[in-house]
Amino acid sequence: MSVIDQALATQLANIEKRTGKSLAELMAIVNNSELSKHMELVKLLKTSLGMGHGDANTVVHLAKRPEGLAAQPPTSSKEVLDDLYSGPKAALRPIHDKLLQAMQQLGDFETAPKKAYVSYRRSRQFAMVGPATNSRVDVGLNMKNVEPTDRLVAQPAGRMCNFTVKLTDANEVDAELIGWIKTAYQAAQ
Secondary structure (H helix, E strand, O other): OOHHHHHHHHHHHHHHHHHOOOHHHHHHHHHHOOOOOHHHHHHHHHHHHOOOHHHHHHHHHHHHOOOHHHOOOOOOHHHHHHHHOOHHHHHHHHHHHHHHHHHHOOOOOEEEEOOOOEEEEOOOEEEEEEEEEOOEEEEEEOOOOOOOOOOOEEOOOOOOOOEEEEEOOHHHOOHHHHHHHHHHHHHOO
């Protein structure tokens, strides 16, 4: 089983534990609802079952696939990154690869691919990495008690990450950035 499949399986098992409902029951709630818009359905699960945004989003995505669970995401990290960094964004792939190589030195974590980025998490998300434009990769970091800088930009409350670092070259994956990633990684225990 790939890291991606393991991450999804772990997330689904945790969703079932937290809600006390099977995935089939959760998907039935979504599919039997009179709501049709994705975010309306996410909100329904969040308000009626107290689910977190990421969990509710995953359930809605799975429920709305024509094949349900049969349509699996790409089966390897390489495939996920190949999809993210295709076409005009292909030149940005070395940035993500260098970031991933540095993160792997920190220890174990889960990889959760999304449509436009990859979420990296331990017990909670510590980083998000993905191409923001055809010429830039954004690294979102979750950490507290860290002062923003010109490079480490604080994000408004309510965002998926507390800070963002914008990268246009793999050489920008340096000791300073790796230090921030390490801080976020350690805080996500």
